[in-house]
Amino acid sequence: MSSAAEQKGNEGFKGAKVESVRVTCTAPVNIAIIKYWGKRDETLILPINSSMSGTIDQGSMCSKTTITASLSAKEHTMSLNGERVDFNAKRLQTVFKALLARAEDLVGPLPEKRVLVKKEDWKLYKMNVDSANDFPTAAGLASSASGLACFTSCLARLLNFKEKFKGELSTIARQGSGSACRSLYGGFVTWKMGVKDDGVDSFAEQVVSQDHWPEMRVLIVVCGRGSKAIGSTPGMQGSVKTSALLEYRAEKVVPERMRLMKKALIEKQFETFAEVTMRDSNQFHAICMDTHPPLRYLNETSWRIISLVHEFNKKMGRECVAYTFDAGPHAVLYLLDDVMEDLLSHLLYYHLPQQHGLAEEKGFVSDRLKLITKEVEINGSDKLNGDIKPEDNGVSQIIVSKIGDGPRILQHVVVDEDGNELSLSV
Amino acid sequence: MSSAAEQKGNEGFKGAKVESVRVTCTAPVNIAIIKYWGKRDETLILPINSSMSGTIDQGSMCSKTTITASLSAKEHTMSLNGERVDFNAKRLQTVFKALLARAEDLVGPLPEKRVLVKKEDWKLYKMNVDSANDFPTAAGLASSASGLACFTSCLARLLNFKEKFKGELSTIARQGSGSACRSLYGGFVTWKMGVKDDGVDSFAEQVVSQDHWPEMRVLIVVCGRGSKAIGSTPGMQGSVKTSALLEYRAEKVVPERMRLMKKALIEKQFETFAEVTMRDSNQFHAICMDTHPPLRYLNETSWRIISLVHEFNKKMGRECVAYTFDAGPHAVLYLLDDVMEDLLSHLLYYHLPQQHGLAEEKGFVSDRLKLITKEVEINGSDKLNGDIKPEDNGVSQIIVSKIGDGPRILQHVVVDEDGNELSLSV
Numbered sequence: 001m002s003s004a005a006e007q008k009g010n011e012g013f014k015g016a017k018v019e020s021v022r023v024t025c026t027a028p029v030n031i032a033i034i035k036y037w038g039k040r041d042e043t044l045i046l047p048i049n050s051s052m053s054g055t056i057d058q059g060s061m062c063s064k065t066t067i068t069a070s071l072s073a074k075e076h077t078m079s080l081n082g083e084r085v086d087f088n089a090k091r092l093q094t095v096f097k098a099l100l101a102r103a104e105d106l107v108g109p110l111p112e113k114r115v116l117v118k119k120e121d122w123k124l125y126k127m128n129v130d131s132a133n134d135f136p137t138a139a140g141l142a143s144s145a146s147g148l149a150c151f152t153s154c155l156a157r158l159l160n161f162k163e164k165f166k167g168e169l170s171t172i173a174r175q176g177s178g179s180a181c182r183s184l185y186g187g188f189v190t191w192k193m194g195v196k197d198d199g200v201d202s203f204a205e206q207v208v209s210q211d212h213w214p215e216m217r218v219l220i221v222v223c224g225r226g227s228k229a230i231g232s233t234p235g236m237q238g239s240v241k242t243s244a245l246l247e248y249r250a251e252k253v254v255p256e257r258m259r260l261m262k263k264a265l266i267e268k269q270f271e272t273f274a275e276v277t278m279r280d281s282n283q284f285h286a287i288c289m290d291t292h293p294p295l296r297y298l299n300e301t302s303w304r305i306i307s308l309v310h311e312f313n314k315k316m317g318r319e320c321v322a323y324t325f326d327a328g329p330h331a332v333l334y335l336l337d338d339v340m341e342d343l344l345s346h347l348l349y350y351h352l353p354q355q356h357g358l359a360e361e362k363g364f365v366s367d368r369l370k371l372i373t374k375e376v377e378i379n380g381s382d383k384l385n386g387d388i389k390p391e392d393n394g395v396s397q398i399i400v401s402k403i404g405d406g407p408r409i410l411q412h413v414v415v416d417e418d419g420n421e422l423s424l425s426v
Numbered sequence: 427m428s429s430a431a432e433q434k435g436n437e438g439f440k441g442a443k444v445e446s447v448r449v450t451c452t453a454p455v456n457i458a459i460i461k462y463w464g465k466r467d468e469t470l471i472l473p474i475n476s477s478m479s480g481t482i483d484q485g486s487m488c489s490k491t492t493i494t495a496s497l498s499a500k501e502h503t504m505s506l507n508g509e510r511v512d513f514n515a516k517r518l519q520t521v522f523k524a525l526l527a528r529a530e531d532l533v534g535p536l537p538e539k540r541v542l543v544k545k546e547d548w549k550l551y552k553m554n555v556d557s558a559n560d561f562p563t564a565a566g567l568a569s570s571a572s573g574l575a576c577f578t579s580c581l582a583r584l585l586n587f588k589e590k591f592k593g594e595l596s597t598i599a600r601q602g603s604g605s606a607c608r609s610l611y612g613g614f615v616t617w618k619m620g621v622k623d624d625g626v627d628s629f630a631e632q633v634v635s636q637d638h639w640p641e642m643r644v645l646i647v648v649c650g651r652g653s654k655a656i657g658s659t660p661g662m663q664g665s666v667k668t669s670a671l672l673e674y675r676a677e678k679v680v681p682e683r684m685r686l687m688k689k690a691l692i693e694k695q696f697e698t699f700a701e702v703t704m705r706d707s708n709q710f711h712a713i714c715m716d717t718h719p720p721l722r723y724l725n726e727t728s729w730r731i732i733s734l735v736h737e738f739n740k741k742m743g744r745e746c747v748a749y750t751f752d753a754g755p756h757a758v759l760y761l762l763d764d765v766m767e768d769l770l771s772h773l774l775y776y777h778l779p780q781q782h783g784l785a786e787e788k789g790f791v792s793d794r795l796k797l798i799t800k801e802v803e804i805n806g807s808d809k810l811n812g813d814i815k816p817e818d819n820g821v822s823q824i825i826v827s828k829i830g831d832g833p834r835i836l837q838h839v840v841v842d843e844d845g846n847e848l849s850l851s852v
């Protein structure tokens with residue numbers, strides 16, 4: 001006998017009737033370098049400008065989702081970080097319905113390629129979604145983007161969705177959470193705004209892969225606790241409605257920056273990359289300020305990081321570190337690995353000396369860095385530490401990361417009515 | 427004998443040779459409601475957009491200058507707030523030379539109208555300038571504008587300068603300090619940007635007088651100590667050079683706001699006035715954010731005031747208070763007198779309880795306000811005061827004021843070689 005089950009080492013699997021299918025997937029966080037702010041269509045989530053982001057290595061942080069489709073379950077259920085949430089939430093449903101409508105037959109392994117679940121039968125299965133973020137939720141770092149990207153990728157695999165055109169899946173993820181579409185690819189990714197009313201041309205596309213610029217590093221600097229600031233959805237609605245500058249930004253400023261940034265990435269020109277990244281972050285926060293009432297996302301610690309980066313670049317004589325801030329106080333720094341130690345020493349010992357222990361614990365204090373520390377301690381740490389107030393909240397965490405790949409399928413398991421499992425290749 | 431001296435009650439004045447002439451003048455602070463940010467000509471101080479401001483009552487704060495022109499003095503001298511400063515500073519010299527070139531004969535009183543100093547003789551006199559700001563210099567509140575307006579007005583009187591066209595003196599003050607030109611008039615004042623290269627059409631003009639809207643009040647809320655922020659001259663140079671949004675603001679946004687604001691002032695529509703004032707302040711700070719590196723003028727206390735005003739307006743169901751911030755952290759609030767008590771109670775007891783004593787001392791705590799206080803104290807001041815931290819710096823002073831008049835000549839005295847004085851009417 002040469003069944004699919006045997007070939008995969010899954011003896012016992014009959015598959016006459018598939019009771020459940022289980023897929024586990026992880027998806028990365030992405031951090032915009034050209035910001036998305038403002039929708040032209042709230043339902044389809046179509047943006048008023050194109051945007052670009054770096055995909056963060058999933059070893060540092062990611063979302064993880066397991067979806068189990070069961071024939072015998074009575075209802076769809078979902079949990080996020082262990083807490084029950086509503087599977088019927090509008091944007092989840094949009095993604096679910098779009099993928100269900102495009103579901104294909106689930107086919108077993110070669111050579112038989114036996115149909116295990118017919119595409120018209122997927123609607124008989126109930127979904128159990130178990131989703132979690134592998135990073136502090138308090139960080140407020142693009143968790144909805146990675147979460148929705150993960151949900152979309154996981155469900156797409158489960159329902160055997162096949163793209164009819166490149167980027168189609170990203171148009172579905174986009175409807176779950178705009179910037180989620182950018183988390184479907186590794187490296188640096190652009191989200192093309194598109195012009196069509198149905199959004200079919202508003203999709204994500206890889207600019208360069210994660211292997212293109214291996215020296216690139218990403219430092220996620222968590223600045224204080226979660227703020228009471230307005231969320232990005234109502235925030236951008238306010239900006240679209242009231243900012244006198246947003247339309248000009250979207251139509252005149254961003255297109256040129258997209259061209260500049262793409263060129264800088266392809267040619268690995270870090271200084272241009274850094275300058276455009278910082279300017280675009282600042283312009284996004286300028287638009288927030290120009291909103292009525294104004295939106296404030298940066299706190300004192302965020303501003304300390306901004307000053308620190310400009311000081312550091314001045315000291316180094318070039319733009320060698322870039323900061324960017326989304327709709328929250330946390331800084332993300334892009335830099336090349338050759339300035340990592342200098343930057344960390346500057347950051348940890350001049351401005352955030354209370355983080356010393358953390359840095360050592362995390363294991364990114366090298367011998368050279370320890371030497372620098374010693375010098376700083378000798379030469380005037382008291383004076384330099386003088387303006388750090390503990391009540392500032394300050395920096396609560398630093399995550400050292402790099403550019404990484406797109407969503408990963410970790411497992412794909414089919415279970416028959418007798419409980420026998422078939423693992424499909426991932 | 428029916429001499430000029432006798433007519434003015436200045437017996438003994440001969441005036442064959444005038445040893446010195448002394449003029450004392452005060453000039454008001456002005457607070458922009460449509461902001462000036464960006465020069466198209468650094469030397470002539472020509473702006474990239476028109477602006478508008480309210481003139482603050484000189485009873486609350488003003489600059490005061492005495493200029494004594496002496497024939498026997500050896501050199502020009504100047505002091506500011508009691509400290510020697512350089513009379514040869516470029517912008518002071520620009521004003522001085524412009525007025526000296528346009529000096530007229532100093533003529534005694536009617537009926538003789540005797541020439542006391544011939545216009546060609548003014549250059550023989552040395553100036554002693556004694557200037558002071560009648561408000562905390564730490565406040566950083568437009569002191570250069572009122573100071574230069576005062577210097578210009580004082581010197582213009584001394585040299586008997588007569589305008590050839592309405593606003594000519596403001597074109598001279600403008601070259602001393604751009605926004606100084608708006609301090610030459612009372613009420614609400616516009617500074618027309620003009621289009622000519624020589625700046626002859628870039629002058630100030632009164633929109634409505636100080637009597638037009640007598641209910642208007644101005645609250646100057648000093649937020650913390652002087653900051654280390656970049657000054658407005660290099661700040662706006664940075665914005666002109668690097669902000670991608672500034673030109674659009676200047677060319678497309680401001681002209682419409684100038685029209686709206688003028689109409690709102692003439693028709694006394696406070697809600698429009700308030701909304702445009704807040705939006706324009708925020709847009710100015712948005713431009714600062716969009717500058718590379720970004721300029722930050724607002725601190726935590728400034729933001730607390732912004733939130734407080736929006737909360738208060740929401741509670742009141744209309745835009746009844748407007749905030750505005752210049753290139754510093756201090757808030758200026760415009761409001762009508764009928765909401766003054768409600769606002770002060772909101773400000774002092776909900777958000778700044780530590781200022782209670784100050785408010786009583788200043789004498790603007792009415793019986794009604796005391797009643798409100800009592801209620802707040804009973805109903806939960808502990809809870810409300812919980813988030814005030816003493817190390818915030820917070821609000822260090824509140825000045826309650828209104829719209830006032832333009833520069834005032836306080837005295838004009840001519841002294842002959844024997845020391846006899848002749849007071850000219852002011």
